[in-house]
Amino acid sequence: MLRFLARRLTLTLPVLLGVATLVFSLVHLVPGDPVQAMLGESASPQDIAALRGKLGLDRPLYQQYAAFMTGAVTGDLGTSLRTNQPVVRAIAERMPATVELALAAMLVATLIAIPLGIVAAVKAGTAVDHGATTLALLGVSMPNFWMGPLLAILLSVELGWFPVSGRGTAAHLVLPAITLGAPLAAVLARLTRASVLEELRELYVVAARARGVSRARAVLAHAFRNSLIPVVTVFGLLFGSVLTGAVITETIFAWPGVGRLLVQSIAARDFPAVQGCILLIAVTYVAVNLAIDLLYGVLDPRVRYE
Amino acid sequence: MLKTGGCIVALALLAALLGPALSSLDGTEQTLALRLAAPSAEHLFGLDELGRDILARVLAGARISFLVGLTVVSVSAVLGTVLGAVAGYFGGWLDDVISRVIDVLLAFPGLLLAIALVAVLGPSLANVLFALTVIGWVSYARLVRGQVLRAREFEYVQAARALGAGTVRVLWQHVVPTASPAIVVQATLGMAGAIIGEASLSFLGLGVQPPTPSWGTMLNGGRAHILDAPHLTIFPGLAIALLVLGFNFLGDGLRDRIDPRQRRA
Secondary structure (H helix, E strand, O other), X not given: OHHHHHHHHHHHHHXXXXXXXXXXXXXXXXXXXXXXXXXXXXXXXXXXXXXXXXXXXXXXXXXXXXXXXXHHHHOOOOEOOOOOOEHHHHXXXXXXXXXXXXXXXXXXXXXXXHHHHHHHHHOOOOHHHHHHHHHHHHHHHOOHHHHHHHHHHHHHHHOOOOOOOOOOOHHHXXXXXXHHHHHHHHHHHHHHHHHHXXXXXXXXXXXXXXXXXXXXXXXXXXXXXXXXXXHHHHXXXXXXXXXXXXXXXXXXXXXXXXXXXXXXXXXXXXXXHHHHHHXXXXXXXXXXXXXXXXXXXXXXXXXXXX | OHHHHHHXXXXXXXXXXXXXXXXXXXXXXXXXXHOOOOOOOOOOOOEOOOOOEHHHHHHHHHHHHHHHHHHHHHHHHHHHHHHHHHHHHHOHHHHHHHHHHHHHHHOOOOOHHHHHHHHHHOOOHHHHHHHHHHHHHHHHHHHHHHXXXXXXXXXXXXXXXXXXXXXXXXXXXHHHHHHHHHHHHHHHHHHHHHHHHHHHHHHOOOOOOOOOOOHHHHHHHHHHHOOOOOHHHHHHHHHHHHHHHHHHHXXXXXXXXXXXXXXXX
């Protein structure tokens, strides 16, 4: 297991280096002078020179790169131009809200997808299965920036059940969590269906049924348990959708998370904060996928010896 | 599924091509006195915050969606196929470099890198096309690389090589065609992804800029009027969902047709 862990870590480090390099180069992709772009057309030459010095953009490129990498490793991502706050602190303040939303969305997705996927698999080929599959495709096709406002119109404006925006109580979490979780549920339901269907055809399930095990027990205790392995892996990929979806969902519902911070920073041309948010989200995604990879190795020992 | 998807996409394409010409309404003409007017016999989808006809703008927005989808998918597919084929066929350092670039790009979830690129390059349709292509080619390259790795060992490929066929000929005529069904499926699903991608960026204010009608921009404009004029949100969103559903149906149907095992699973 240790060798497996070391191999996976070795593969991850170059990716992280590449991610950080790409994020570093973002500010150099700005057409024209990035400092001018941040401060606007009306900025004085003195202000431009001062900010250029503050951001270190007056130094040679290799020094800028070294400083960025050192900062990324030591947790210093610079200072936000918009709030004058260290970027790391701004992100840390917003992180709990994003984590809360992401976990709630994953919970919503799981609660919808697993039963839907199992029912579709057990009733494969019937109207129930076709209905569930179509529902899943509908879920994938509905963009969250449409579903969110629709839910708000229906459940907040018309019925008054939930607050339309902000964060505070559990009620505030419901609409953003459904908006973010529903498209994930669609993907997860399709995968659960395929995975359970495959396991249902295995001999051990047929043998269990022949021994007199009830259909429900054969599905839940035998087929479903083993079908979880590919489902767990896809959680890693789905987490990426959660992170990107959070940018839009947080914007719709004024949810004070990292995604909203990113959008606000883009609007203010606050590039240090933009770089910080992008780097953090990408690194989180890589870390979650590494964790899932390791978990997969635990769940299915064959993976460790590939 | 294939037929349903094909019908939806064909209808949407017809609407995009002919709609603005057939409709007597102009999506840019403003009737401020009637701003936010609800759907009526005269304006089937109602009017927006500047008194513009939403149906005319939805039809014009379909052109942007198809333009983005077709451009991003065709450039991404060509670029990804070439790079994936080169990586898979030649292996060695070329494969290492291309595979590491793919790994790094895949480390950015979903649209994140596209958001970052448009954020620094500035909001415009050209930058949206560029950003979506930067993240789009990766899936084709991975797909083709995998197929080519298998195909280069096939006997008929080795026979072609032994008969003196050049590298380009072997790749183009014998190796890449084995990947083409999978590329077609990927491209169909990629259309859905590109359309949602453009709409997402425009919704965030990073894509197509007003007054050009884009479904994402229209939804962004509708946010401020969600309480008093929900039709600003309902119709452009419905258009996106329907078209994306059409491409998803089409992609799934094609996949089933090409690989019947998928249908059984």
